[in-house]
Amino acid sequence: MESIKTRELKKIYGEIKAVDGIDLSVNEGEIFGLLGPNGAGKTTTLMMLSTLLKPTSGTALVNGFDVVNSPDRVRESIGMVFQDPSSDTLLSGYENLKLHALMYNLPLKEINKKIEKVLELVDLQKRKHDIVKKYSGGMRRRLEIARGLLHEPKIFFLDEPTLGLDPQTRQHIWEYIRALAAKIKMTIIVTTHYMEEAEKLCNRIAIIDHGRIVALDSPKNLVRATGGDIVSLKGCKLNLSELEKLAFVKGIKTVDGKFLIAVENAGKNLQEILRIAGEVEFVEVHSPDLNDVFLYYTGREMREEGDEVGFMTDVTRAT
Amino acid sequence: MNIRKTLKGLYALWFREFRVFTREKSRIISSVCLPLFWYFIFGNGVGSAMPSGAGNYQHFIFPGFLAMTIIFTGLFAGAYIVWDKKVDFLKEVLITPLSRTTVFFGKAMGSMTDALIQSYFLLFIGILLGIPFTPASIFLSMLMLFVFANGLISLGLIIGSFMESPEGYGLISSFVIYPLFLLSGALYPLDNLPGWMKFLTRLDPATYAVDGLRAVILGTSALSFTSNLLIVLGFDVLMAAVGTWAFKRMKL
Numbered sequence: 181m182e183s184i185k186t187r188e189l190k191k192i193y194g195e196i197k198a199v200d201g202i203d204l205s206v207n208e209g210e211i212f213g214l215l216g217p218n219g220a221g222k223t224t225t226l227m228m229l230s231t232l233l234k235p236t237s238g239t240a241l242v243n244g245f246d247v248v249n250s251p252d253r254v255r256e257s258i259g260m261v262f263q264d265p266s267s268d269t270l271l272s273g274y275e276n277l278k279l280h281a282l283m284y285n286l287p288l289k290e291i292n293k294k295i296e297k298v299l300e301l302v303d304l305q306k307r308k309h310d311i312v313k314k315y316s317g318g319m320r321r322r323l324e325i326a327r328g329l330l331h332e333p334k335i336f337f338l339d340e341p342t343l344g345l346d347p348q349t350r351q352h353i354w355e356y357i358r359a360l361a362a363k364i365k366m367t368i369i370v371t372t373h374y375m376e377e378a379e380k381l382c383n384r385i386a387i388i389d390h391g392r393i394v395a396l397d398s399p400k401n402l403v404r405a406t407g408g409d410i411v412s413l414k415g416c417k418l419n420l421s422e423l424e425k426l427a428f429v430k431g432i433k434t435v436d437g438k439f440l441i442a443v444e445n446a447g448k449n450l451q452e453i454l455r456i457a458g459e460v461e462f463v464e465v466h467s468p469d470l471n472d473v474f475l476y477y478t479g480r481e482m483r484e485e486g487d488e489v490g491f492m493t494d495v496t497r498a499t
Numbered sequence: 500m501n502i503r504k505t506l507k508g509l510y511a512l513w514f515r516e517f518r519v520f521t522r523e524k525s526r527i528i529s530s531v532c533l534p535l536f537w538y539f540i541f542g543n544g545v546g547s548a549m550p551s552g553a554g555n556y557q558h559f560i561f562p563g564f565l566a567m568t569i570i571f572t573g574l575f576a577g578a579y580i581v582w583d584k585k586v587d588f589l590k591e592v593l594i595t596p597l598s599r600t601t602v603f604f605g606k607a608m609g610s611m612t613d614a615l616i617q618s619y620f621l622l623f624i625g626i627l628l629g630i631p632f633t634p635a636s637i638f639l640s641m642l643m644l645f646v647f648a649n650g651l652i653s654l655g656l657i658i659g660s661f662m663e664s665p666e667g668y669g670l671i672s673s674f675v676i677y678p679l680f681l682l683s684g685a686l687y688p689l690d691n692l693p694g695w696m697k698f699l700t701r702l703d704p705a706t707y708a709v710d711g712l713r714a715v716i717l718g719t720s721a722l723s724f725t726s727n728l729l730i731v732l733g734f735d736v737l738m739a740a741v742g743t744w745a746f747k748r749m750k751l
Contacts, residue, residue: 230594232751256596266587268515270522275515282511283595285504311522327591 181244183208183335183367184229189238191224191391198224200391201238206369206384208334211361213382214371215470221391222371223263226339229369230260243334256284259333261324263340269313273304273323276312277330284331298326301363302356318349325356329364336360338370342377350374354381375470385470387477394477399470406430406468406476409446411453413439414462422456429453433479438462440475508597509605516576516609520616530572530617534564535624541686561630562712563685565640566705568618569648570680576610577655578671581662590751603746607652607739614648630716639715639724646731647708653738660742660749683709689721704734 184206191199199221206212214222227233229242231251240247243257267276274295281291299305302322312320321341328336341357342350354377361368372378378385379399386396395402408430418439423429428449430442443449446465454460468476520527542560546553583589592602622640626632632640658671682696683705689697700706711727714720720727 227751232590232593252596252598255594258594260594262587262590264587266591268519268588269586270519271515275518279511279515280591280595282507282514283592283597285507285596 181208182206182241183210184212184240184242184369186229186240187238189225189228189240190236191221191228191233192236197391199228199235202388202391202393204386204393204396206367208367209365210383211368211370211381213378213385214369214388215373215375215378215385215474216371216388217373220388222388223339224391225388226260226337226369226371229254230258230337231255257334258337259328259331259335260337261321261328261339261341263343265317265320265324267312267320267324267327270311272309272311273299273315274308276323277308277327280327280330286331294330298330301329301360302326316349318345318352321345321349321353322356325353325360329360332364333366335367335369338368340371340373342372342374350377357381375474379470387474389478395473402470402473403468406442406473408442408444408468410466410468410472411441411443411446411450412462412464413441413453413457413460415458415460417458418460419456419458423453426452426456431476433476435475435479440472442468442476505597505601508595508601509608512592512602512605513608513612516606517612520609520613526613527617530568530575531620533571534568534621537567538564545686557628558630558717559688559713560686561625561628562640562716563683563709565618565621565625565644565712566647566683566685566708567680568621569614569644569651569708570676570683570705572617573610573614573648573651574655574658574671574676574679575668576613577607577652577657578659578662578668579610580606580656580659581665581667584663584751585665593751599746599749600743603656603739603743606656607649607742610652610655611645611648614652615645618644618648632716636715640712643708643711643715643724643728643731646728646735647705650704650731650735650738653735653742657738657742657745660745679703679705682706685709704731707731707734 182205184204186202186204189199189202190197202225214225216222224233228235228247229240231247231254234248242254245253245257247254271279277295277298278291281294286294296305299308302325304319304322304326307315307319312323315323325341338357342353345353357368357370358381370382382399384396384398385402386393388394395405397405414437420432420439423441424432428444430444433440441453443453450465454463538557538560542557543553546556549556580589619641622637658675682700682703684700685705689700689706692700707722707727707730710720710722711724711731714724714727
C-alpha cells in the first residue's frame with residue numbers, strides 16, 4: 181500500500197508558486213527524502229501533507245485519507261517533528277509528552293509506560309523532569325522526536341531534523357532515526373538539505389527545486405544518472421560543441437562560469453577531452469555525490485542554511 | 500468515546516495553560532498589582548476632589564476594578580495565543596486529531612483559570628478593605644466575573660487568532676483594552692454623559708458587567724443584576740460562536 185500519494189499538489193501565494201504541481205508516491209515502510217535548497221517548497225509540502233496548510237489545488241492522500249476531506253483521520257495517522265522547536269519551554273520534558281499523549285487520546289493506563297519507552301529511545305530518561313528551557317538544542321530535538329513517536333504513527337514526518345545543530349549532534353540524531361526505522365515499522369518522510377545525510381539514510385530521494393520535483397530515484401541511481409564522473413572545466417574559448425559530440429560525454433551544464441561535463445570513465449577519457457576543449461584554465465575530476473546530482477538537475481549549487489536567511493534579516497533590519 | 504477524547508484534550512490544554520501560569524510569576528504579580536495601584540492611587544487622588552470624599556469614591560470604583568482585572572488579564576490571556584504561534588507550540592496542538600472547537604474551548608478554560616484566580620483574589624482583598632460584601636453578593640459577584648471572563652477571553656482568543664506576531668500587543672491595549680475599560684463606567688457614573696458617549700458606553704459589554712457588579716455590591720445600578728447578567732451571557736454566546744469560527748479559519 182502507498183503511504184502517501186499526491187497528484188498535481190500545488191500551493192500558490194499570489195504570484196509565488198511555493199509548490200508547483202508535485203506528484204509523489206511513497207511506499208509503506210520507506211524512508212523517503214525530500215531534498216532541496218531553502219524555499220524550494222519542502223516545508224510547504226509537508227505542511228500540506230500534515231493538514232496544517234490547505235493545498236491551492238491537487239490532491240494528497242496520506243495513509244489512504246484525503247488531506248482536505250478527512251484531515252482528522254490524516255492527523256491520527258501521522259507524527260511530526262517540526263523544523264523549529266515546538267515544545268513548551270516552561271514545561272518539563274515529561275509534561276510535554278504527557279500533554280501530547282492526552283491530546284492523542286492514548287489510554288490513561290498506558291501513558292506512563294509509553295512515555296518511558298520513547299524516552300528510552302532518545303536517551304532522555306534522566307532529564308525528563310527538567311523544564312525544557314534547560315535542555316540543549318539536540319536534547320530538545322530528541323524530545324520532539326520522542327513526542328512525535330509517542331502515539332505510534334504510521335507515517336513520521338521529520339522537517340529538517342538536524343537544522344541548526346552542531347555536526348556531532350547531527351550525527352547522533354541521524355543515528356536515532358536510523359535505529360528507529362530499523363526497530364519500528366513505519367514510513368519516514370524527511371526533508372533535508374544535507375546531501376550526505378540523505379544519501380546515507382533514504383531509500384529514495386526526490387529533489388525539489390522551485391516547487392517542482394526535478395528528479396526522483398534511489399540515491400545510487402540518481403548519482404548514476406549524472407553519467408559516471410564529473411569533469412569541471414574553466415576557460416574562455418572552450419570548444420563545447422565538439423565536446424558534446426563525443427560518445428562518452430553525457431551532458432554539459434554551465435554553473436557559475438564553470439562547465440560541468442558528465443563523462444563516462446573520466447580516468448581514461450580526460451586526455452581526449454582536454455585535447456578537444458582547447459585552452460583550459462582549470463580542471464577538476466571527481467565522482468559525483470548528491471550535491472552534483474542537485475547541481476546537475478537544477479544548474480545551481482545548494483546554499484548552506486543561514487547565509488541567505490541571515491543576509492535577508494540584516495537587510496530587513498537595516499531598512 | 501468521542502466525549503472522552505474531547506475531555507482529555509480539554510484537560511491537556513487547560514493543564515498546559517495552568518502550568519505556564521504558575522511558572523510565570525511576573526505575569527501574576529503585575530496583573531494583581533496593577534488594579535490595586537489604580538484603586539489606591541487613582542481612587543484616593545480623584546476621590547479627594549469629590550464632594551463625597553475619597554472613601555465613597557473608592558467604594559464606587561471597586562466593582563470597576565474587578566471588571567478591570569478581567570478586561571486586562573482575560574483579554575491578554577486570550578491574545579497570548581499569538582505567543583504560541585511564535586514559539587510554534589500552536590503547531591503541535593493543531594496537528595493533533597483534536598478539533599479546532601476543542602482547541603478553542605481548551606484555551607479558553609486555561610485562560611479562564613488565570614483570570615478568575617486573579618479577580619477572585621482582588622475580591623477577597625476588597626472584603627479586607629471593608630467593601631460592604633455579604634455572602635450572597637460575594638457569590639453573585641463571582642458569578643458575574645465568571646460569565647464576563649468567558650466573553651473577554653473569547654474576544655482575546657479571536658484577536659490573537661488573527662494576529663501574526665506579539666508586536667501587535669500595543670494595538671490591543673490602545674484600541675481594545677482601554678476603550679473597553681474607560682467606557683465601562685468603572686471610574687465615573689454614566690448618567691450625565693453627552694449622548695454620543697452614552698451610546699458608546701452602551702455598546703461596551705464591560706458596562707453591563709460593571710453595572711451588574713455595582714448592583715450586588717453597592718445596591719445602586721441602572722439595570723437589575725439579572726438583566727446585566729443576561730446581556731453579558733448574550734455577549735459570551737456571540738463571542739464563543741465567532742471564536743470557534745475564527746479558530747477554524749486560523750492559519751499559521
